[in-house]
Each structure stands twice: as C-alpha cells, then as structure tokens.
Amino acid sequence: MIQANTLRSFTEQIFGAIGCSEADARLAADVLVSADLRGVDSHGVARLPGYVRLYDNGRLNPTPAIKIVHETPSTAVVDGDRGLGLVVGPWAMQVAIDKARVAGTGWVAVRNSNHFGIAGYHALLATDHDMIGQAMTHAAPLVAPTFSLDKLLGTNPIAVAIPAATEPPFLADFASTAVAYGKLEILQRKGQPAPLGWAQDADGQPTTDSNAVKNGGALLPLGSDREHGSHKGYGLGAIVDIFSGVLSGANYGPWVPPFATAGFMSANEGVGVGTGHFFGAMRIDAFRPAAEFKNHMDTWIQRFRSAKAVAGKQVLVPGDPERLMEAERLQAGIPVHETVVQQLEHLGERFGLKL
Amino acid sequence: MIQANTLRSFTEQIFGAIGCSEADARLAADVLVSADLRGVDSHGVARLPGYVRLYDNGRLNPTPAIKIVHETPSTAVVDGDRGLGLVVGPWAMQVAIDKARVAGTGWVAVRNSNHFGIAGYHALLATDHDMIGQAMTHAAPLVAPTFSLDKLLGTNPIAVAIPAATEPPFLADFASTAVAYGKLEILQRKGQPAPLGWAQDADGQPTTDSNAVKNGGALLPLGSDREHGSHKGYGLGAIVDIFSGVLSGANYGPWVPPFATAGFMSANEGVGVGTGHFFGAMRIDAFRPAAEFKNHMDTWIQRFRSAKAVAGKQVLVPGDPERLMEAERLQAGIPVHETVVQQLEHLGERFGLKL
Numbered sequence: 001m002i003q004a005n006t007l008r009s010f011t012e013q014i015f016g017a018i019g020c021s022e023a024d025a026r027l028a029a030d031v032l033v034s035a036d037l038r039g040v041d042s043h044g045v046a047r048l049p050g051y052v053r054l055y056d057n058g059r060l061n062p063t064p065a066i067k068i069v070h071e072t073p074s075t076a077v078v079d080g081d082r083g084l085g086l087v088v089g090p091w092a093m094q095v096a097i098d099k100a101r102v103a104g105t106g107w108v109a110v111r112n113s114n115h116f117g118i119a120g121y122h123a124l125l126a127t128d129h130d131m132i133g134q135a136m137t138h139a140a141p142l143v144a145p146t147f148s149l150d151k152l153l154g155t156n157p158i159a160v161a162i163p164a165a166t167e168p169p170f171l172a173d174f175a176s177t178a179v180a181y182g183k184l185e186i187l188q189r190k191g192q193p194a195p196l197g198w199a200q201d202a203d204g205q206p207t208t209d210s211n212a213v214k215n216g217g218a219l220l221p222l223g224s225d226r227e228h229g230s231h232k233g234y235g236l237g238a239i240v241d242i243f244s245g246v247l248s249g250a251n252y253g254p255w256v257p258p259f260a261t262a263g264f265m266s267a268n269e270g271v272g273v274g275t276g277h278f279f280g281a282m283r284i285d286a287f288r289p290a291a292e293f294k295n296h297m298d299t300w301i302q303r304f305r306s307a308k309a310v311a312g313k314q315v316l317v318p319g320d321p322e323r324l325m326e327a328e329r330l331q332a333g334i335p336v337h338e339t340v341v342q343q344l345e346h347l348g349e350r351f352g353l354k355l
Numbered sequence: 356m357i358q359a360n361t362l363r364s365f366t367e368q369i370f371g372a373i374g375c376s377e378a379d380a381r382l383a384a385d386v387l388v389s390a391d392l393r394g395v396d397s398h399g400v401a402r403l404p405g406y407v408r409l410y411d412n413g414r415l416n417p418t419p420a421i422k423i424v425h426e427t428p429s430t431a432v433v434d435g436d437r438g439l440g441l442v443v444g445p446w447a448m449q450v451a452i453d454k455a456r457v458a459g460t461g462w463v464a465v466r467n468s469n470h471f472g473i474a475g476y477h478a479l480l481a482t483d484h485d486m487i488g489q490a491m492t493h494a495a496p497l498v499a500p501t502f503s504l505d506k507l508l509g510t511n512p513i514a515v516a517i518p519a520a521t522e523p524p525f526l527a528d529f530a531s532t533a534v535a536y537g538k539l540e541i542l543q544r545k546g547q548p549a550p551l552g553w554a555q556d557a558d559g560q561p562t563t564d565s566n567a568v569k570n571g572g573a574l575l576p577l578g579s580d581r582e583h584g585s586h587k588g589y590g591l592g593a594i595v596d597i598f599s600g601v602l603s604g605a606n607y608g609p610w611v612p613p614f615a616t617a618g619f620m621s622a623n624e625g626v627g628v629g630t631g632h633f634f635g636a637m638r639i640d641a642f643r644p645a646a647e648f649k650n651h652m653d654t655w656i657q658r659f660r661s662a663k664a665v666a667g668k669q670v671l672v673p674g675d676p677e678r679l680m681e682a683e684r685l686q687a688g689i690p691v692h693e694t695v696v697q698q699l700e701h702l703g704e705r706f707g708l709k710l
Binding site: 070104160197234235254271282286288300 | 464552583594603642652668
C-alpha cells in the first residue's frame, strides 16, 4: 500500500524533472493519482513511465504554449502544442466552463495533445460550477468495427458528470468497448483466458485468448457482436473519434498515434495533428433553476439506488463504485502492483528521486 | 407492398382528421413514413393507431402552442404543449439550428411532448445547414439497470448526424439497449425464443423467453450483463433520461409516461410534465472550415467502409443500412405487415378514409 500523497509527490517530481512547470506537474500528478484512488489502476501512475517515454521520443512538449486557435461564443478549438493531455485537458475544460458562463454552454475540440488520463476527472471539473461536464477522447486503434478485421478505433471513452443537491454528482465514465484493454492485460499477466465477447481473433472470430489483440485480433465494441448491438458500440466509438479528431483537426481512426506504452501499434500520422479530445460544459440554469434541477437529481439518484435488486446485489448509480473506492483508498492507501512499483523506482533512479 | 406516397397521404389525412393543421399533419406523416422507408418498421405507420389512441385518451393536443419558456444564447427549453413529438421535435431542432447559427451551437431540452418517432430524422435536419445534429429521447420504462429488478429506463435512443462532402451523412441512431423492443415483439408474434442477453426474467436472471418483459422481466441495457459492460449501456440510457427529463422539467426514470400502445406499463406522472427530448446542433465552421471538415469526413467514411472484413461480410458506416433500405423501398414500396394494414384500414373506416 502506498499513500496517495506519496504517489502524488513522486509523480509531481518526475514531471518536474522532465521540465514541466511546478503548476503543470502538480496538476498532471493529481489527474494520474485520482485514477489510482478511484480504482482505475490502468490509467494512474502505472502510465507514468509511458508519459516519460513520450518525452524521450520527442512527442511530448513539457512547456507547451496551449492556445485557442478558433472560437465562437459557445465553441473553441484548442491546440495543445504537444503538451501532456493531463494538463491540456483541464485547460480546455476551463475554456468550456468560461464559454458556458456567458453563452449557456461551451464546447471545445482539442488537437495536438496526448493521452489525458481518465475522462471523468475533466468532466467533474464542471460540476463545481453548477454545470454538466462532458469529456471524451479517442485513442490508438485497438478496436474492430462490427465485421471488420482492421482495428480502426480506440477504446474511446466518454464521461458525463451531473451535479446533484445532497447526493454526490452522477458520473458516468466508460469506454465504448465491452471492456477496457487493461482488463485483458490483467488476464495476460495471470495467464488466464478472457470471457467470450471481449475480443476477436485474427479472422474476426470470437475468442477467449487474452493475447488475441496482440496476435492480429481486436477488442470488440460495447455490445460484443452484431446480435447484441456491437454496431451501437461501434457507432458510439465513431462519434467520439469524429468529435475528438475530425472536428479538432487531430488525427482520427487508424491514424491516431499510440500511447507510448503500446509497442504493437504503428505510429502513422498523416491526416491531422496529434491526439484529440472533446469537452463540453452546460450551465444548469441555462435550462432551469439549478437548485430545482439538483433536487430532482437527488430524487433520480435515490430512486435508482433504492431499486429492488437481484439477490445478493445492489443497484448502483454511475460514479458510486469509484467514489466508494476513493474513500477506501484515501484511508488504506493504494495497492500499487509490484511491477509498477519497480518501474517507478527505476524511473526514480534515473532522476535521483525516491518513491 | 404499399408505396411511400400512399402511406404518407393516408397518414397525413388521419392526423388531419384528429385536428392537426395541414402543415403539422404533413410533417408528422413524413417523420413516420421515413421510419418505414428506412426499415425501422416499429417506429413507422405501425404506431399510427397509437398516436390516435393518445388523442382519444386526452393526452395529445392536435393544435399545440409550442413555445420557448427559457433561453440563453446557446440553449432553450421548449414546452411542447402536449403536441405530437413528431411535430414538436422538428420545431425544437429548428430552434437549436437557429441558436447555432449565432452562438456556434444550440441545445434544446423539451418537456410536455409525446413520442417523437425516429431520433435520426431530427438529427439529420441539421446536416443541411453544415451542422452536426443530435437528438435523443427517453421513453416509458422497459429496461432494468444492471442488477435491478425494477424497470427504470426506456430504450432511450441517441442519434448523431454528421455531414460529409461527396459521401452521404454519417448517421448513428441507436437505442441504449441490446435490442429495440420491436425485435422482441417480432419473436413473440412468431412464437420464437430470443437470444440470451436481450432480456431478463422476473428474478433478474438471463432468459430466452421473448415474452419476459411482459411477465415481470425487463429489457437489458447495451452490453447485456455486467461482464460485457451493461453498466455502460445503463449509464448511456441514464444520460439520455437526465438530459431529456430532468434538464427539461419533464418526467424521468420510472415516471416517464407510456406510449399509448404499451398497455402493460403504468401511467404514473408526478415528477415533471409529459415526455422529454434533447436536441443539439453544432455549426461545423464554429470549429474548422466546413469544406475542410467534410473532406476529412469523406476520408473517414471511405477508410471505414473499405476495411478488411470477416469472410462474407462488409464493414458498414453508421447510416449505410438505413439508406440502402430507403433506396430499395422508394422503388419497390414498403412491405407493411398484414396486421398493421388491417389496423390502418380500421382507423380509416372510423374517419371515412381509404388506405
């Protein structure tokens, strides 16, 4: 177990060591460690060596001049100047929030960025301002559209955060695939098979091989197969890709650059600039009085949480599991995987820093 | 086979007969028949008797005074005055388009409406203006959230329409469930079982009973079960419900009123006004020059459509199947189910009209 503060401080120092400003390093560390706190271990400090590798590869600018390149009252396009997505994301979200304050809503497409951590972190920033927050990003191609052998989409997550009154915010934050790639990686490490419906093999057939994606196969969209609606998960992933990539001027589809750790993907770039994201903020009182809305959200949340459940189970509201995990890990610390600890220590040695 | 024009004219006359204006009747008929043309038979003229039943029940106002009740530069809340959703929908979408012209984007939450037909019809209206269109609606509760025995959500569809240059628009239009309820109804009529993953029984267990939803069971969210991401489909359906219902001041969750044909659902109303929808329009050139964007959309579409496919299959772009069907049915006519023809003829007799 490692305390969140320890991880945060170490991560901040590493980002400082590659040249990030103090404020940027602190923010980036907060985004990463918030993933660990919420139990999304695949998107937390486990990725820190990857971000450093991005820097080593010359793809990451530690002191980006992030700027708005085009705007209207309710929209903007932001160029991330090859900065950390962990820093570009909150910057762009702030633009969306500022726009929403004046125009009712704000929508920001980002290009020339890198992996931005968990989408939910960014979406949640809006709820402090009595706004609904949205964040989405595309990612390197691991997913085959329905009937495709080619991998053309990333896991392309969407997050929507909605404030309530006495209840904590509703926070849906999910990949548009049946599972996140991290879940297959866990099974790979254990040498275990995957459930049918998570991946297909090189011939596009259902498989339980947890290494299938590495061996010419692909992750499957949410819905898994045509009969269970995989074309819907494909549609959802496609929307995320087009909003993040085509609308912003970033790359898109199979041309989205890999996150540094994914060695088996090609790094073709050719249809746009870097990786893209899309953010939105909607002021609640641009629709109805915020207090009234938030009271109804309490009713909504309480009705769903108190639903009659399958024996031995409980009906959860989106955001519940991550919030419960965060409360637990703030107390007990974060169970960082042994391999990850070794990688972090190794990284620390390089920069003369101790975990 | 019945020609689209014949169906459209008959439907228009029925709407006229219950008191709709000529323009409203024409529009409503166009929305309904467009569903039949695109192969979404469950949302076309098969629902006409249901709309008339809504009128008979006093829930439908044939001459609504639809109005904006609140607005900001990029948002509006519209009260549908118990009008046909088929008419309220395009009215609200026009408000979104007008807002987008000035503010870059327009977002319209609608309350006090009724069933609006296929979401894709409304979303597509934006593409003629070089805008991205979005349309979503909640519906009467048929769907159990993950681990729930209670039905708390509708099939809650989302449509996103995105213009291209030489290619027809990208149009994703899908329910947030594994399947539309209409697919179960088809199996019920044939006395056939359903695939596992479409519905659960009264104890929340997987079932192949195509009558399960009528017998205390429920439709399943996209993803089908927890292991395959049903919590994501549940999250998506929840977002649609909150945007359509809580943001607009309509009912929400289990309180959404039934569409007239669904006799096995309760008609509780109590947390808001009628049924709600949510619409969006984003001007492409609020982000980047429209011609540039649309050329990239051509590249996107062509890359996906030309993907290497599973033997005997073809990779489609969202919107392809419905457009191919429309081309075919414009030529060959629409194969209206015998039972539906009888119902329409029966309706015609009541008003002295011939199909």
